[in-house]
Amino acid sequence: MSVQWYPGHMNKARREIEEVMTQVDIVIEVLDARIPDSSQNPMLNTLRGDVPVLRLLNKKDLADKSRLDLWLEHWRGSETVLAHPFSTLDKADVGRISQWVSQMVPHRGSAEKPIRAMIAGIPNVGKSSLMNALLGRRVAKVGDEPAVTKAQQKLKVTNGFQILDTPGILWPKIENPDASYRLAVTGAVRDTAIDYEDVALVGLKFFIADYLDALMTRYKLKDISTDPYDVLRVIGSKRGALRSGGKVDMHKAAEVFLNDVRTGAIGPYVMETPEMIAHEERLVEEAKAKKEAERQARLAAAVPQRQQASNRAYRNNQTQQTDDQAQSTKHDENTNDKQ
Structure with a gap:
């Protein structure tokens, strides 16, 4: 997605x-x-x-x-x-x-x-x-x-x-799902078009893998889970994103984290490298090729079905013509008998 x-x-x-x-x-x-x-x-x-x-x-x-x-x-x-x-x-x-x-x-x-x-x-x-x-x-x-x-x-x-x-324009379809989430993490996509928690979890997964020390320093974490959801819950708890009863408001926690990411409060970062992008582009092309192959296979499989339907329509038409001809012949015979 x-x-x-x-x-x-x-x-x-x-x-x-x-x-x-x-x-x-x-x-x-x-x-x-x-x-x-x-x-x-x-x-x-x-x-x-x-x-x-x-x-x-x-x-x-x-x-x-x-x-x-x-x-x-x-x-x-x-x-x-x-x-x-x-x-x-x-x-x-x-x-x-x-x-x-x-x-x-x-x-x-x-x-x-x-x-x-x-x-x-x-x-x-x-x-x-x-x-x-x-x-x-x-x-x-x-x-x-x-x-x-x-x-x-x-x-x-x-x-x-x-x-x-010129106005800032995105393209009609962002084919690389990873790129689309990086755009959302950094704020290029309007917040009303995204799910805060989903985007925050993607951002946290990146920081855990690539900038772990900066993440731990920002939120004063002595140890950290590898599960982004657990980390987001800890961030929410530490930053007061709580509902009644002390339960963490995950949406609010996501807002806190994404604001820190976008303002640089966690520290400087770059979310992609040329090598990583080349790999993602290969995956996108492979996915597109697979999707096209599946489409062609569906079309090929549909040909016999369409041919069968065409044959049935032809046979039905021939049968109808024969019935019509027989009915016409019978009508003519009845007319002749009456005469």
Whole structure:
């Protein structure tokens, strides 16, 4: 099972992006540094074609640098992809964007031929904050929940640099269920579209396996179960997520944990590596191939049944024609006898 969320305005945004992509010199794709692959939109990669992309791994202060370096190495060497750790709160990072963009589009950048950049990304990765930081004023609404931006805005950064903002869009179907839960854990999916407890359990399973010390330190645990449900119950107990009678409110406990994960209170982390994503993609392709094979098998099995039905219909039709002919002959004979 995976988490899915695709509001109507996102379909409209997809069409708008497709229409303006021919006018864009570079895409500035804002990613969540904690999920560098899951926060990419494969639909955007399809739409941009050969248009170069500057990938800003935003919220770098919340990310595990050692794992982030694996992604920078993974993308290094590509002629159409440039990636950098980034923070909209770091003025030095914001100041380097013009340099990075010029590096990717050296043939433009004058007042006559300004660089036309599209800012894109999935919900809640920091696109609006980036626009405000680039322009030095509040021109885009910023929110702590996904899908705050709903329409495109075209603005001038300098005489040689223009930006076009787009609404944050997820894709219609997230095929990798693991990726969909990572998106939910980090807050890219609106909370009304998820089950808090399910998502928290997925997040806890990850932290138990990959960042156990940080988890134990945050919640002052001397020992810890390998069962995420038990750990969530302990967290709820320690953080006062209780109902009458002292029973732990698991939904409230999940809210507490996910808030700590999203704000970085547990510590920096990255939930995926290039090697892990390659493995998951193979599993997704194998599952799709298996599903298609099963579909083809059902179609093949249905052919004889359809043929049998067709044969029965043909025989019934022939029988009916014979009966009709016999009835007509009998009628003619009766008519002749009367005459």
